[in-house]
Amino acid sequence: MSIPLLLAELRRRGILLKADAHRLLYRPAEAMTPDLLERVQACKSVLLELLRGEIAVSDVERRSEAESHREVIDPPSPCAACGGLELWETVTGRWRCLRCDPPTTSRHIFALAERIRRQER
Ligand SMILES: [Zn+2]
Secondary structure: OOOOHHHHHHHHHOOOEEEOOOEEEEEEEEHHHHHHHHHHOOHEEEHHHHHOOOHHHHHHHHHHHHHHHHHHHHOOOOOOOOOOOOOOEOOOOOEOOOEEEEEEEEHHHHHHHHHHHHHHH
């Protein structure tokens, strides 16, 4: 859920947010649902910035739009060895060449590491 949608939902329920130093306060407590609270907590730092007037809702919209398009704007560079553009992302967020470094090898190593870890316990 985007910040503007979250704010609209809070407003609809009559929930007021307040910034108190690094804490985010809300009232009335009974209007908050566990699901909504989870979303508020997930966006806490941005909501605090908004409440302090450091940023505007339009900034948040622009920012989230830039974030959702990051992969399109900044695609992973082609493989240095073969120039291939078919890449895959590892669990650690690194890009590997599908031809030079197929995921099967990595998956095999990962499975092996998992097995070793389990045996150590
Ligand atoms: Zn390659």
